[in-house]
Amino acid sequence: MGRSLDARAVALSAAVLDIDCAEESARIARALVEIVSRTLHRRGVVVALSGGVDSSVCAALAVRALGPQRVLGLLLPERDSSSAASMLGRLVAEQLGIEHHVEDIGATLEAIGCYRWRDEAIRSVFPAYGSGWLSKIVIAGGAQGGVNFFKLVVQSPSGEVLERRMPAKEYLQIVAATNFKQRIRKTLEYFHADRLNYAVVGTPNRLEYDQGFFVKNGDGAADVKPIAHLYKTQVYALARHLGLPREVCCARPTTDTYSMPQGQDEFYFALPYEQMDLALWALNHGLSAAQLAPAIGVTPAQAENVYADIRAKRRTTAYLHRAAQLVSAVGEISAP
Amino acid sequence: MDTIKTQVRKYVMDNFLMGAFPEELRDEDSFMGRHVLDSVGVLELISYLEQTFGIKVEDEEMVPDNLDSLNCVARYLQRKLAMVTA
Numbered sequence: 001m002g003r004s005l006d007a008r009a010v011a012l013s014a015a016v017l018d019i020d021c022a023e024e025s026a027r028i029a030r031a032l033v034e035i036v037s038r039t040l041h042r043r044g045v046v047v048a049l050s051g052g053v054d055s056s057v058c059a060a061l062a063v064r065a066l067g068p069q070r071v072l073g074l075l076l077p078e079r080d081s082s083s084a085a086s087m088l089g090r091l092v093a094e095q096l097g098i099e100h101h102v103e104d105i106g107a108t109l110e111a112i113g114c115y116r117w118r119d120e121a122i123r124s125v126f127p128a129y130g131s132g133w134l135s136k137i138v139i140a141g142g143a144q145g146g147v148n149f150f151k152l153v154v155q156s157p158s159g160e161v162l163e164r165r166m167p168a169k170e171y172l173q174i175v176a177a178t179n180f181k182q183r184i185r186k187t188l189e190y191f192h193a194d195r196l197n198y199a200v201v202g203t204p205n206r207l208e209y210d211q212g213f214f215v216k217n218g219d220g221a222a223d224v225k226p227i228a229h230l231y232k233t234q235v236y237a238l239a240r241h242l243g244l245p246r247e248v249c250c251a252r253p254t255t256d257t258y259s260m261p262q263g264q265d266e267f268y269f270a271l272p273y274e275q276m277d278l279a280l281w282a283l284n285h286g287l288s289a290a291q292l293a294p295a296i297g298v299t300p301a302q303a304e305n306v307y308a309d310i311r312a313k314r315r316t317t318a319y320l321h322r323a324a325q326l327v328s329a330v331g332e333i334s335a336p
Numbered sequence: 337m338d339t340i341k342t343q344v345r346k347y348v349m350d351n352f353l354m355g356a357f358p359e360e361l362r363d364e365d366s367f368m369g370r371h372v373l374d375s376v377g378v379l380e381l382i383s384y385l386e387q388t389f390g391i392k393v394e395d396e397e398m399v400p401d402n403l404d405s406l407n408c409v410a411r412y413l414q415r416k417l418a419m420v421t422a
Contacts, residue, residue: 146396
């Protein structure tokens with residue numbers, strides 16, 4: 001403490017996100033032991049490994065806390081998953097020396113209607129969409145000071161790319177259908193957690209947790225979220241500290257949910273994570289948009305739009321964080 | 337203008353507030369600021385405006401000045417409808 005906000009603004013750079021990785025990983029490991037054993041009363045943890053940096057760091061921290069014999073890794077690919085992600089997930093599990101299972105959830109998703117509901121909504125926007133076509137959703141508007149909206153992007157088998165703004169009904173149906181992926185994964189995670197008397201680890205970083213970038217009762221469901229307080233930049237730093245494979249430490253964040261390649265910034269966040277981290281940090285520490293702007297290379301007006309977008313997403317996704325609402329409190333049961 | 341506003345008010349009250357809180361919304365109140373609409377709610381409002389008034393809301397028109405209060409929507413609709421009939 002003691003430095004004024006102005007003084008901090010002069011120095012605002014990625015350095016504000018520097019952490020003592022040795023101390024932080026030791027602190028998280030101690031907390032995990034306490035939470036799993038004394039709060040949750042479980043014998044170990046299940047971590048779904050996407051091949052990305054967040055789940056890899058969570059698994060490595062769990063191994064550090066509990067030992068490899070008390071950590072189960074799950075690789076849960078489906079039809080639209082990239083083979084590179086699965087390969088990285090397996091590489092991490094093998095490096096950590098944890099038991100891991102690969103369960104392709106494609107048939108389950110097919111049976112439950114995930115692809116059918118999604119494709120029906122896509123076809124109502126692009127009637128020609130069908131076999132051999134690829135798709136993704138991209139966000140627009142918010143970073144430019146407008147209202148956030150989503151565009152559907154499709155690629156025909158011949159390589160032609162088309163995009164169109166989605167009406168609310170089609171947007172909601174595509175998201176609802178693709179949310180099956182996270183919810184089926186979570187069902188499997190809890191199956192294994194139940195049979196082993198383990199807890200389930202949720203893997204959001206701070207950006208995702210703060211901005212509601214998760215599926216309620218899907219990847220948002222968990223018993224413990226060990227890195228939810230860490231900015232993405234800090235998660236990458238921990239990944240390097242923990243000696244995770246270079247490909248994991250260098251990988252750009254993706255959704256790995258749609259059939260076209262899709263960065264997280266394209267789908268949800270206004271900016272790439274390095275800039276989003278700084279913007280969120282600056283907002284959380286009371287810096288003005290004008291103070292933020294030079295640090296992320298935008299104009300003060302654009303920085304104001306980024307702040308407005310962060311606040312809007314907090315409002316829009318507040319419901320995702322809420323537990324079921326009771327009409328009357330049940331006094332004997334205290335919320336944790 | 338008042339007719340448009342009344343019609344949109346009824347839609348907003350019925351669709352987003354279940355018709356239960358008529359005192360919640362003054363003409364100048366920000367939909368998003370008052371937590372009546374979130375970004376998905378705005379998409380629903382746009383679908384309603386396009387279907388009900390036969391207009392096309394362009395991407396660049398999706399800004400708070402056009403959509404974030406009853407007054408804003410009424411002014412925006414009046415401009416759009418004038419363009420259609422011009």
